[in-house]
Amino acid sequence: MTAAGRRVSLPGVLWLTLVWVLLWGSFSPLTIVGGLVVAVLILLAFPLPRVTIALRPRPWPLAVLVLRFLLDVVVSSFHVAWLAVRPGPPVRGVVLDIELAGDDELLQTMTAEMVALVPGTVVIDLDPGERLLTLHALGVTTPRQAQQVRWRVLGQEARVLRALHPDPAGQLDPRRGRDEGTVDE
Amino acid sequence: MSWTDVADLLGLVCLFLGALLCLAASIGLLRFPDLLTRMHAGTKPQVLGVLLVILGVGLRTRSGLDVGMLLLIALFQLLTIPAGAHMVGRAGFRTGQVAPADIHLGRRHRRPEA
Incomplete structure (x- = not known):
């Protein structure tokens, strides 16, 4: 997997798209596609530091x-x-x-x-x-x-x-x- | 009284309480004597005030996507207000605007100065 591929994780894209759609306040093809594009751009432009998450929720x-x-x-x-x-x-x-x-x-x-x-x-x-x-x-x-x-x-x-x-x-x-x-x- | 009336009434009560808490927060900002005590006023009544206003608006609008947007606002308030207060407090602390720690609790050992 390339470095860019690792950065753009599926849960990250879905979460950012959801935020985008909620901020626009409407489900339409335009907001969903726009949200996907913005999500990928954000994840590429602002990579998060890698955090090792070793949590066990009870x-x-x-x-x-x-x-x-x-x-x-x-x-x-x-x-x-x-x-x-x-x-x-x-x-x-x-x-x-x-x-x-x-x-x-x-x-x-x-x-x-x-x-x-x-x-x-x-x-x-x-x-x-x-x-x-x-x-x-x-x-x-x-x-x-x-x-x-x-x-x-x-x-x-x-x-x-x-x-x-x-x-x-x-x-x-x-x-x-x-x-x-x-x-x- | 129908359920929508009950929701409207609860929404109004939440809006009113939230506004009162925001007012108390701003009075605290004016009355408290220094940076760190003011951060208390800016974080706690402020957060609950905003959450109550959001709850009140949610109870009065009751449409799915709008409630989603309100939940998002509440989540980001809870995440960013402590971080923001922390940044302001730390900046004051590290630039010497605030007296250093005068009570040390539970520091059982100090690392040797390297």
Whole structure:
């Protein structure tokens, strides 16, 4: 297979065509053919980096992940909305960093995206090699509150790993980090 | 009351709540003191506000392709808003506009400086 052939994958073309048709809002030969042409051109002009996807979705933990995430989005939206309009001095926050448990970059990214939408945190930086997530926590002033933020983030990550990682038990084993620490020395 | 009336009413409630959340987000942008707290206002109430407005419009239009377009908008909102907030926050962090991390949690070891 040629390099161009590898880039233009069938699922990619179909997805981009669907997006194109939906954006036009009508099924007609013109939008479908136009969508196919645009999809192929996009895939040729903007090749994506190759990502090794080694995910194993599990239905029940995935449902837990999605439902809990939607609930968190609602809770955090009203929380921040209240902080914005409540009377009194403006709210402040702190910057903190947290070591994640898993090393899959795709799942780390998913965790970071979801953490950015759940209560109290905005992601600033993610260092995949060090598994270090830097984030800003709103309304946190004491170390104890910071610990609570840490448990929330690690809980979010655990839900992502349980839903999608092939070996969540191995990733979440608390002894893993320490073993690696001695290897680094 | 028919089902379309119920859907219309629910749609109106969603539109109203969504608009209120977007208003709260913009008030937060004005009132919060620095870059990172403003990113909170720009991400969370904003996302739910837009999702509720989309849901409200979907409940009132109820035509297949339009709902598909609305779902697409919702999906891209959820994907791009955190990434955008992350980019702005990181730019501020790396250019020294924001104080460095003052609480370190769970960094159990530091790699030796190479």
